[in-house]
Amino acid sequence: MHQSACLNAAELKQLCLDAGAGDAGFVELGREALDAERNDILAAYPRARTLIALAFPLNPENIRSPARHMSSAEVHNASDESVTTSRGILRALNAQGVRGVAVPADFPMDMGRFPGKIWTVSHKIVAVEAGLGHMGVNRLVLHPRFGSFLRLTSLVIDGEVDSYGTPLENSPCIHCGLCAAVCPVGAVKNKGAFDPMACMTHAYRDNVLGFMDLLDATMTSPGIEAFRQRFLDRETASMWQSLMYKMNYRCGYCMAVCPAGRPGGADFLSGRKAYVDEVVKPLLNRQEEVYVITGTPAEKRATANSSKLVRRVVPLVERRPG
Numbered sequence: 001m002h003q004s005a006c007l008n009a010a011e012l013k014q015l016c017l018d019a020g021a022g023d024a025g026f027v028e029l030g031r032e033a034l035d036a037e038r039n040d041i042l043a044a045y046p047r048a049r050t051l052i053a054l055a056f057p058l059n060p061e062n063i064r065s066p067a068r069h070m071s072s073a074e075v076h077n078a079s080d081e082s083v084t085t086s087r088g089i090l091r092a093l094n095a096q097g098v099r100g101v102a103v104p105a106d107f108p109m110d111m112g113r114f115p116g117k118i119w120t121v122s123h124k125i126v127a128v129e130a131g132l133g134h135m136g137v138n139r140l141v142l143h144p145r146f147g148s149f150l151r152l153t154s155l156v157i158d159g160e161v162d163s164y165g166t167p168l169e170n171s172p173c174i175h176c177g178l179c180a181a182v183c184p185v186g187a188v189k190n191k192g193a194f195d196p197m198a199c200m201t202h203a204y205r206d207n208v209l210g211f212m213d214l215l216d217a218t219m220t221s222p223g224i225e226a227f228r229q230r231f232l233d234r235e236t237a238s239m240w241q242s243l244m245y246k247m248n249y250r251c252g253y254c255m256a257v258c259p260a261g262r263p264g265g266a267d268f269l270s271g272r273k274a275y276v277d278e279v280v281k282p283l284l285n286r287q288e289e290v291y292v293i294t295g296t297p298a299e300k301r302a303t304a305n306s307s308k309l310v311r312r313v314v315p316l317v318e319r320r321p322g
């Protein structure tokens, strides 16, 4: 029978920071908030006892840039950083007799479960429970220092920690409403549930759903001109780049404009109009394709913004035979 170690929380946190994380916190597997997650976690790592939440700050200027490939690059670079750091932490823990697995920050995920829940650990829930931040109106975890500009990941280990984190008392969200105002498809709402399908259809167009649509268009278009109506050359090029390099995120504006935490908070509080002019308007007025499903509130929202070229796409379920 494997004897698990009990780790000192302060020393473990220092190990995570020294390895490159911006912040770290710990949650026991038995926590009630993980009830819906536990089976997936145990299926991936049956020895699981503790989750380590890791947060990696993103450079806000990259994330806010209207040159969106710079935002995507920043996201991917932070994910790569999280891999290196997670592996370093695990190696140091292995030397202390503690074992565990590093969960990817994003991809790869379990495509065997597509189109269902393909992720194994909800990093946002772990981060909130570990006391790293709270989800704001934009449904992103907002850290008191780094704001929404975070890449999150989790480690699952077989050891216990002598003191676990608890959710922060206060949320860094200041309810400014900018995330809801900038969302091109109305997925973020000041009041009401987040619309994941609207977000995924647009922001993840160059991901699996768009790729399936590309295959569909390739197979069913009566000719090259019809194909080019469904996939403009620049859209095919963007998909090519996602496949050759890493996914092109088409949005993330709800993160970009969020002034919570230190990176944007000071600018916003010292002058709302200047902040809106500098940070929000370039994204709100950016000329770009916006992907929606016909007849949805997202279509209505996108159509109301004359800067956007509204592209109506077929939902996956409607393309399936039978």
Ligand code: B12
Binding pocket: 075, 104, 105, 106, 115, 116, 117, 118, 119, 120, 121, 122, 123, 124, 125, 138, 139, 140, 141, 142, 148, 149, 150, 151, 152, 153, 188, 193, 194, 195, 196, 197, 199, 200, 203, 204, 249, 250, 251, 252, 253, 254, 255
């Ligand atoms: C699935 C997912 C998505 C989905 C759904 C988002 C969501 N709110 O759940 C989509 C594709 C829409 C998405 C979009 C984005 N995501 Co995302 N995404 C994830 C993922 C894999 C799991 C999220 C999760 O735990 N959801 C469950 C709970 C916690 O979320 P929730 O908001 O409380 O509840 C909603 C969902 O459960 C949803 N839902 C319910 N059933 C189902 C079923 C399916 C199939 C889907 C898709 C959703 C869904 O409805 C609920 C109501 O709103 C994580 C990585 C990970 N492994 O944790 C990254 C993650 C949450 N994403 C992240 C980011 C940054 C983004 C984007 C900005 C990407 C971009 N650059 O365009 C946008 C922002 C959208 C937003 N404002 O939330 C970051 C968040 C960092 C932070 N500061 O919190 C994460 C943690 C990745 C990371 N490693 O850093 N994402």
Ligand code: SF4
Binding pocket: 136, 137, 138, 139, 172, 173, 174, 175, 176, 177, 178, 179, 180, 257, 258, 259, 260
């Ligand atoms: S943009 Fe404003 S309302 Fe939205 S999450 Fe950030 S602080 Fe909260």
Ligand code: SF4
Binding pocket: 182, 183, 184, 185, 186, 187, 188, 198, 199, 200, 202, 203, 251, 252, 253, 254, 255
């Ligand atoms: S990523 Fe874009 S589409 Fe998705 S919720 Fe944020 S602002 Fe809206």
